[in-house]
Amino acid sequence: GDSVTQMEGPVTLSEEAFLTINCTYTATGYPSLFWYVQYPGEGLQLLLKATKADDKGSNKGFEATYRKETTSFHLEKGSVQVSDSAVYFCALSGGNQAGTALIFGKGTTLSVSS
Amino acid sequence: GAVVSQHPSRVICKSGTSVKIECRSLDFQATTMFWYRQFPKQSLMLMATSNEGSKATYEQGVEKDKFLINHASLTLSTLTVTSAHPEDSSFYICSARVANTGELFFGEGSRLTVL
Numbered sequence: 001g002d003s004v005t006q007m008e009g010p011v012t013l014s015e016e017a018f019l020t021i022n023c024t025y026t027a028t029g030y031p032s033l034f035w036y037v038q039y040p041g042e043g044l045q046l047l048l049k050a051t052k053a054d055d056k057g058s059n060k061g062f063e064a065t066y067r068k069e070t071t072s073f074h075l076e077k078g079s080v081q082v083s084d085s086a087v088y089f090c091a092l093s094g095g096n097q098a099g100t101a102l103i104f105g106k107g108t109t110l111s112v113s114s
Numbered sequence: 115g116a117v118v119s120q121h122p123s124r125v126i127c128k129s130g131t132s133v134k135i136e137c138r139s140l141d142f143q144a145t146t147m148f149w150y151r152q153f154p155k156q157s158l159m160l161m162a163t164s165n166e167g168s169k170a171t172y173e174q175g176v177e178k179d180k181f182l183i184n185h186a187s188l189t190l191s192t193l194t195v196t197s198a199h200p201e202d203s204s205f206y207i208c209s210a211r212v213a214n215t216g217e218l219f220f221g222e223g224s225r226l227t228v229l
Contacts (some may be wrong), residue, residue: 004157043118044220054156062214089158101148102209102218104158 002027006090013112021108023063023064023090030091032043033057033066033073034102038087047075047088050105080112117141118130118210120221127198128229135224143188143221144210149181152205152223161206164191186228196226219227 007022025031035047035057048057053068063075073090090105117140127133137147145225146165150158162178163171164185172178180202191210195202207223 041222043120043222046218057151067172101160101163102158103160104150106157 002031002092002103003104004090004092005104006088006108006110007072008106009112010109013110015112015114016079017112019075019077019080019084019110021088021090022056023034023075023105024072025090025092027071027092027110033064034063034075034093035064035089036089036091036104038089038107040086046088047073066099080110082112085110085112118144118208118221120206120208120224122224123222124225124227126227126229127212130197131200132194133198133226135195135206135208135226136179136220137191137193137197137210139189139210139212140211140218142210143213145187145188146211147185147191148209148218149183149193150209152207156215158207161193181186195226198226200228202226203228 003026005024015110026079032050032051036044036045041091042076050057050066056065064073064075087107089107090103093102120186121136134153149161151161152158160173160188161168161176164183166188170183185191193223205223207227208221209218
């Protein structure tokens with residue numbers, strides 16, 4: 001079945017460092033890909049998404065490009081801030097059909113220190 | 115933005131009791147709600163999909179008699195863990211799909227501890 005694999009954390013960085021969180025997927029068909037973020041004490045929030053190959057999702061300085069050839073959707077940010085400390089989840093959706101649930105990776109905890 | 119509220123956020127109960135967790139979409143109608151379970155350092159595992167006014171669809175391996183899901187209105191779904199045992203201790207998260215746009219929003223999660 002469909003699955004998502006993301007790098008294990010925790011990832012510990014200093015402020016202004018470059019961030020990469022790897023995410024690869026296995027899916028039949030052409031899934032949509034997502035990155036969600038969960039700040040301490042809050043629910044999951046959509047960070048960015050891409051719905052087809054070569055699409056680049058971006059938000060708040062974060063970017064991820066849908067790479068069909070490598071089945072990857074790596075999350076990057078050029079300069080992290082302390083406020084970016086959170087758990088990041090990569091996810092895929094099997095399609096746009098109503099009722100399709102998301103399949104999540106295990107989550108990667110990012111800790112940024114000043 | 116759209117808000118999904120879960121209640122309670124934390125609950126501790128004795129083994130053998132039943133616990134109800136509510137998931138409400140506060141400012142939109144949700145035709146579909148999803149219930150996930152998350153173990154420490156594990157992924158969110160889909161438990162069931164519920165559509166308003168119909169029976170929930172459970173994922174393989176999820177006991178439907180153990181985890182009762184009701185989606186009686188377009189803004190409320192409930193998950194009842196019946197006769198809870200320590201192995202049911204987990205973090206339960208709901209997600210609601212906006213009726214007209216298909217967007218997904220997540221609740222803050224409910225941490226259940228069964229003693």
